[in-house]
Each structure stands twice: as structure tokens, then as C-alpha cells.
Amino acid sequence: MAGRRLEIDGVSKRYGDIVALREMTFQVGAGELFGFVGSNGAGKTTTMRIALGVLAADAGVVRWDGEPITLETRRHIGYMPEERGLYPKMKVAEQLVYLARLHGLTTAQAKRSVQEWTERLGVAARRDDEVQKLSLGNQQRVQLAAALVHNPSILVLDEPFSGLDPVAVDVMSKVLSDKAAEGVPVVFSSHQLDLVERLCHRVGIVRNGQMVACDTVEALRAGGIEHLVVDAPRAPRGWADGLPGVTVVEQTGTKTVFELGEGVDDQAVLRAALATGPVTEFSRRGQSLTELFRNVVSESHEAVAA
Numbered sequence: 001m002a003g004r005r006l007e008i009d010g011v012s013k014r015y016g017d018i019v020a021l022r023e024m025t026f027q028v029g030a031g032e033l034f035g036f037v038g039s040n041g042a043g044k045t046t047t048m049r050i051a052l053g054v055l056a057a058d059a060g061v062v063r064w065d066g067e068p069i070t071l072e073t074r075r076h077i078g079y080m081p082e083e084r085g086l087y088p089k090m091k092v093a094e095q096l097v098y099l100a101r102l103h104g105l106t107t108a109q110a111k112r113s114v115q116e117w118t119e120r121l122g123v124a125a126r127r128d129d130e131v132q133k134l135s136l137g138n139q140q141r142v143q144l145a146a147a148l149v150h151n152p153s154i155l156v157l158d159e160p161f162s163g164l165d166p167v168a169v170d171v172m173s174k175v176l177s178d179k180a181a182e183g184v185p186v187v188f189s190s191h192q193l194d195l196v197e198r199l200c201h202r203v204g205i206v207r208n209g210q211m212v213a214c215d216t217v218e219a220l221r222a223g224g225i226e227h228l229v230v231d232a233p234r235a236p237r238g239w240a241d242g243l244p245g246v247t248v249v250e251q252t253g254t255k256t257v258f259e260l261g262e263g264v265d266d267q268a269v270l271r272a273a274l275a276t277g278p279v280t281e282f283s284r285r286g287q288s289l290t291e292l293f294r295n296v297v298s299e300s301h302e303a304v305a306a
């Protein structure tokens with residue numbers, strides 16, 4: 001499996017007058033966990049549907065292992081659709097065995113795989129329940145099991161984390177990281193940027209159907225604005241007003257986040273903070289993915305308007 005990659009190359013798509021994708025291009029390599037982020041309506045679901053072949057592109061090509069993807073190779077994709085796709089009245093295990101059989105597993109292989117995945121995803125006790133009787137979060141775990149039971153060579157997941165509790169988020173994160181470590185390219189969309197930042201090797205930011213930034217989080221941050229975080233629990237409100245060369249960008253509780261002007265001495269900020277009492281945090285912090293996302297999206301707003 002090593003060296004295999006999923007390539008989305010110049011894919012365009014219109015729905016009538018709406019341009020959903022304009023030459024969307026990115027690649028996800030073997031063993032890579034790729035986060036696909038963008039505003040509502042940016043084109044993530046459309047891209048994933050085209051990769052899976054449930055929607056045809058107007059132009060461009062999806063390649064797997066260097067070759068245009070075919071019906072046969074598409075069988076090796078594990079897909080989790082945004083609208084979910086389980087039969088509500090079918091029992092969990094029955095349904096998963098059925099789906100695994102559709103992907104070519106024998107009944108014995110399918111049963112083994114269903115047992116393994118329902119255990120790993122924490123829904124083994126619900127195997128004989130109808131899907132509709134499960135909570136939404138547990139239905140989502142079953143939906144992930146459905147994407148995994150046929151041991152796919154590629155994973156494409158549309159918002160797999162939405163609506164999950166923190167424990168389920170951890171379970172899902174572990175499974176995706178493990179699959180990537182096995183050499184599977186994993187691409188998933190999410191609006192939970194802290195999670196994307198924590199999990200993904202690379203991130204693609206999409207706006208208006210176009211990829212506007214695509215790289216590792218570290219590379220995307222490089223050259224970005226650095227912030228100074230100061231926690232001075234006894235400081236009065238407005239303690240930092242008038243400090244030369246700094247701008248307060250955020251104030252939460254006793255914590256203040258500053259943007260420093262070029263060449264400004266951060267020790268002057270520290271002295272001012274210490275003059276108010278104890279300082280429990282004083283650190284420099286790069287941009288978070290959320291801040292980066294806002295900048296990239298608003299920059300491209302300007303570019304479009306220009």
C-alpha cells in the first residue's frame with residue numbers, strides 16, 4: 001500500500017448557475033491524515049462526493065495510485081456521508097455485515113470485521129438493536145464502522161466529529177490516526193478547527209470552491225503574527241491600555257492576548273504586568289488554525305472583491 005495517494009486534480013462542478021467547485025486540487029498521501037476545512041457551502045461535500053463517484057465532475061480527474069479512479073477502485077474507499085446513510089429499522093450488526101458483504105467480504109470475514117469494529121468503537125453492546133434506537137452519537141459510531149468494515153484502502157469522511165461527545169471524539173481520533181499509521185490516506189472535513197489542528201498532518205482551506213491554502217499547520221503558520229499571552233490575576237481592567245507598540249486582541253477572564261508591533265520589547269509588557277501583582281502566565285503563541293482560517297478566508301474575500 002505504501003506510496004499510494006488520492007489525487008483530486010482540477011475538479012470543477014456547477015449546479016445550474018451555482019459554481020460549487022473551481023479547479024479543486026489537492027493530494028492525500030499514504031498514511032496522511034488530511035483535514036479539509038472551509039466555510040459553509042465552500043464545496044467540501046461536493047468534493048468528497050465526486051471523489052467517491054456518487055457525483056460526476058464537470059471537469060478534472062480523481063486519481064488513485066496515479067490512475068483515474070474506477071468503479072472497482074472506488075469499492076476500496078471507506079466513505080462516511082454527511083447526511084449519514086444507515087437503514088434506521090435494520091439491526092446494527094445485520095446492517096454492517098450486509099454492507100461489508102456488498103464490498104466483497106465473505107459472510108465469515110464480514111462477521112469478524114463487524115465484531116472487531118463494533119468493539120473498537122464502543123457499540124458492541126448495541127449490535128442487536130435497531131439503528132434508530134441508538135443515540136445520535138452512537139449512530140455516528142456505527143456509521144464510522146460502516147466506513148471501516150471492508151478494510152478500505154482510502155478513507156473519506158464528511159464531518160465525522162460533528163455532534164460527538166468528548167469521549168467519542170477521542171475514540172474517533174484514535175481510529176483515524178491508527179488507520180493513517182497503517183498507510184491509509186485519510187481525508188475528513190470538519191468545522192472543529194482545534195481538533196483538525198491537533199490531529200492532521202496537513203490541512204486544506206477551501207473557500208468558494210477553491211483551495212486557498214494547503215500545507216502543514218506549521219508551514220501555514222510560518223510568518224504569521226505571533227501573540228503574547230499574559231495572565232495577571234490581580235491586574236485591574238485596562239491595565240495594559242497605553243502600553244506602546246502593543247494591541248490587545250483578546251481579553252478573557254484575567255488573561256490578555258496582545259499583538260506586538262515590530263521590534264517591541266515584550267519585557268516592557270512583563271514589567272507592566274508585574275507592577276499589578278503576580279503573573280501566572282507569560283508566553284508567546286503562534287496563530288491558531290482558527291485565527292489562520294479567519295485570515296485566509298478574509299484575505300480571499302478581498303482578492304475576490306478586487
Ligand SMILES: Nc1ncnc2c1ncn2[C@@H]1O[C@H](COP(=O)(O)OP(=O)(O)OP(=O)(O)O)[C@@H](O)[C@H]1O
Pocket residue numbers: 015018019020038039040041042043044045046047
Ligand atoms: N444538490 C445541489 N443543488 C444545488 N446546489 C448545491 C447542491 N449541493 C450543493 N450545492 C451548492 O454547492 C455549494 C457547495 O456546497 P457543499 O455542500 O459542497 O459545501 P460544504 O463545504 O460541504 O458546506 P457545509 O460546511 O455547509 O457542509 C453551495 O453553494 C451549495 O449551496
